[in-house]
Amino acid sequence: MTAPVRVRFAPSPTGRPQVGNIRTAMFDWLLARHTGGSFILRIEDTDVARTEPGALEAIMDGLRWLGLDWDEGPDVGGDYGPYFQSQRLELYKEAAERLVKQGDAYYCYCSPERLEVMRKEQVARKQPPGYDRRCRDLSPQERARKEAEGIVPVARFKVPLEGQTRFKDLIYGDVVFENSTIDDFVMLKSDGYPTYHLANVVDDHAMKISHVIRGEEWISSTPRHLLMYRALGYEPPRYVHTPMILGPDRAKLSKRHGDVSILEYCHQGYLPETMFNFLVLIGWSLDDKTEILTRQQLIESFSLERIGKTGAIFNKEKLDWMNGVYIRSLSLEDFVQRSLPFLEKGLPAAVKRPLDIDYIRRMMPLVQERAKTLVEVPQLVEFFFVDQPDYNTELLIDKKMTLESTIKTLEVSRQRLQLMEVFDEALLENLLRPLAEELGLKAGQLFGALRTAVTGRTATPPLFQTMAVLGKERCLKRINAALEKLHQLSS
RNA sequence: GGCGCAUUCGUCUAGCGGCCCAGGACGCGUCCCUCUCAAGGACGAGAUCACGGGUUCGAAUCCCGUAUGCGCUACCA
Numbered sequence: 001m002t003a004p005v006r007v008r009f010a011p012s013p014t015g016r017p018q019v020g021n022i023r024t025a026m027f028d029w030l031l032a033r034h035t036g037g038s039f040i041l042r043i044e045d046t047d048v049a050r051t052e053p054g055a056l057e058a059i060m061d062g063l064r065w066l067g068l069d070w071d072e073g074p075d076v077g078g079d080y081g082p083y084f085q086s087q088r089l090e091l092y093k094e095a096a097e098r099l100v101k102q103g104d105a106y107y108c109y110c111s112p113e114r115l116e117v118m119r120k121e122q123v124a125r126k127q128p129p130g131y132d133r134r135c136r137d138l139s140p141q142e143r144a145r146k147e148a149e150g151i152v153p154v155a156r157f158k159v160p161l162e163g164q165t166r167f168k169d170l171i172y173g174d175v176v177f178e179n180s181t182i183d184d185f186v187m188l189k190s191d192g193y194p195t196y197h198l199a200n201v202v203d204d205h206a207m208k209i210s211h212v213i214r215g216e217e218w219i220s221s222t223p224r225h226l227l228m229y230r231a232l233g234y235e236p237p238r239y240v241h242t243p244m245i246l247g248p249d250r251a252k253l254s255k256r257h258g259d260v261s262i263l264e265y266c267h268q269g270y271l272p273e274t275m276f277n278f279l280v281l282i283g284w285s286l287d288d289k290t291e292i293l294t295r296q297q298l299i300e301s302f303s304l305e306r307i308g309k310t311g312a313i314f315n316k317e318k319l320d321w322m323n324g325v326y327i328r329s330l331s332l333e334d335f336v337q338r339s340l341p342f343l344e345k346g347l348p349a350a351v352k353r354p355l356d357i358d359y360i361r362r363m364m365p366l367v368q369e370r371a372k373t374l375v376e377v378p379q380l381v382e383f384f385f386v387d388q389p390d391y392n393t394e395l396l397i398d399k400k401m402t403l404e405s406t407i408k409t410l411e412v413s414r415q416r417l418q419l420m421e422v423f424d425e426a427l428l429e430n431l432l433r434p435l436a437e438e439l440g441l442k443a444g445q446l447f448g449a450l451r452t453a454v455t456g457r458t459a460t461p462p463l464f465q466t467m468a469v470l471g472k473e474r475c476l477k478r479i480n481a482a483l484e485k486l487h488q489l490s491s
Numbered sequence: 492g493g494c495g496c497a498u499u500c501g502u503c504u505a506g507c508g509g510c511c512c513a514g515g516a517c518g519c520g521u522c523c524c525u526c527u528c529a530a531g532g533a534c535g536a537g538a539u540c541a542c543g544g545g546u547u548c549g550a551a552u553c554c555c556g557u558a559u560g561c562g563c564u565a566c567c568a
Contacts, residue, residue, distance in 0.1 A: 010568095011568090012567080012568050014567080014568075044568070046567090046568085047567055047568070049567090050567065050568085108566090112565095112566070115565085115566085119564095119565090122492095123492075125492095126492045126493090127492075127493085128492065128493040128494075128564070129492090129493085129564060130493090130564075154566050156566095172495095172496065172497090175495070175496080176495090177494070177495075178494080181493065181494050181495095181564090182494090182564095183564085185565095186565080186566050187566095188566085189566040190566060191566075193566090195565090195566070195567085195568085196567075196568050200568095215562095216496070216497090216561090216562070217561095217562050217563065217568095218562095218563085218568090219495060219496065219562075219563080220494070220495055220496090220562070220563040220564075221563070221564095241496090243496095243497085244561080244562080246561080248502095250560065250561070251560090251561070251562095252561075252562070278503095281503070281504085281516095282503070283503095285503085285504055285505070287505070287515090288504080288505035288506075288514055288515055288516095289505080289514080289515045289516075290515090290516095291503095291504095291515080291516055291517090308504080309496080309497065309498095310496095310497055310498070310504095311496095311497075311560090311561065311562090312502085312503060312504085313502060313503080314502095314503095315502050315503055315517065315518090316502095317502080317517055317518055318502075318503065318516075318517040318518080319517090320517090321516090321517055321518085322517085324529095324530090328530075367529095369529060369530050369531095370528070370529045370530080371529095432526090433526095436526090442526090443526055444525095444526050444527075445526090446526080447526035447527075448526070448527065450526090451526075451527065452527095457527090457528090458527060458528085459527055459528035459529085460527070460528065461527090461528075461529080462525095462526070462527085462528090463526055463527080464526085
């Protein structure tokens with residue numbers, strides 16, 4: 001696997017870039033980089049009706065986000081362009097005409113309505129549905145008559161009635177199909193656009209693609225492609241079908257079960273390096289223990305041989321874990337920079353902008369090891385910003401404490417805190433630990449009351465560090481507010 | 492219905508005839524650490540390797556069959 005490959009990712013711009021497709025693109029990219037080959041982006045915009053505006057940009061954004069740069073493609077050009085199939089219509093038409101001339105294809109004038117009825121009957125008779133080849137042997141006169149009626153035909157490939165078509169898939173091994181089970185499929189639609197089958201064969205040949213990497217769902221149509229390669233006199237590429245990514249019900253992942261756009265993971269605060277690592281591990285593994293791999297390690301160690309055969313369910317919990325691992329591995333400044341957009345968006349509108357970046361830098365070490373995704377960072381640090389945290393007064397009173405003892409505890413704490421000149425972590429600890437003992441409390445009881453008073457929460461980063469970041473003024477203000485709440489409760 | 496592909500802990504997987512009465516990871520449980528929450532550490536539960544036949548001295552690994560699941564079966568890709 002050292003010869004440079006030419007591989008292509010060929011999405012159709014009919015929707016957002018889903019993880020299944022992106023994973024295939026990653027395999028393409030990895031193989032290209034591993035072998036020093038080329039990764040080509042080709043847009044299969046042959047389904048005019050389903051093409052969605054914006055889909056192309058979204059696909060490119062998704063690839064860029066993951067760092068899957070392409071060597072040839074719509075925007076960067078290349079020697080084998082154009083890279084939009086809609087701009088290569090002439091090529092497909094020529095190929096189709098040639099096949100018709102050679103007797104390997106024919107024009108079909110059957111109406112969609114007739115085909116519909118035909119299929120229904122076939123299914124009713126428990127026959128395999130498929131084109132009945134009515135137009136396969138039309139006489140020139142019959143054809144002329146249809147043309148005269150103004151019917152615009154489609155071009156169908158003349159699949160051999162007998163024999164077998166076989167190929168060796170690099171992952172699944174030998175696959176054999178009886179030609180008799182394949183119907184005469186449409187190559188060229190009546191609107192002049194090719195179907196996937198034709199366009200794919202013509203372009204992969206024209207673009208000198210060496211390996212076709214695509215989802216397992218394409219295995220069944222591979223013999224059609226092979227038959228066309230043969231009829232056209234082209235050398236077929238190597239085929240690499242990859243296992244699918246499944247939904248929780250083991251069915252092909254769809255929008256229904258959250259096959260969300262790869263960009264959605266970006267918005268949800270997953271790091272691109274997490275997605276890259278995680279996605280490649282669905283269906284591929286290095287060995288029996290390595291889970292975290294850098295992009296460079298992946299390029300070096302990637303190989304087709306280690307791609308599995310079985311569809312895999314997308315394991316969200318594991319993704320979350322891995323994202324935590326990657327977040328923790330970030331340098332503080334990197335973590336700050338990546339969190340910034342999420343803070344801008346996620347912090348309450350009442351927090352004044354621009355955000356105080358230095359203040360943020362001081363609190364971020366406290367949340368870095370607690371965040372699983374970037375999108376939850378604002379939640380984690382919100383109490384640092386709000387004027388006065390909102391919380392239920394009961395939370396101030398520890399299970400083993402009373403209203404009175406809590407009031408007393410906070411009052412004494414306030415006095416002592418007020419006397420501090422330098423409000424840092426070490427000094428806070430030196431003050432507070434002995435204070436708990438002095439008050440006859442367990443450290444947790446004192447710290448718990450202070451924690452709630454100062455943050456409004458029962459689960460926060462370590463108290464002293466948190467208070468140090470908050471600063472003396474904010475802490476005292478909040479303790480005062482807490483005491484007020486408690487007094488209200490007692491009256 | 493036809494054709495094709497697949498089948499190892501709940502999930503992702505290692506395993507390509509003896510090292511496996513099956514290893515790792517996520518998740519889960521217990522414990523340690525500890526001011527809470529995380530993180531980290533230790534330990535544990537969890538798979539008769541879908542089932543049934545072969546082949547072999549020996550099979551999760553090879554062969555056949557069955558079952559189940561999934562995919563394809565469009566003038567979609």
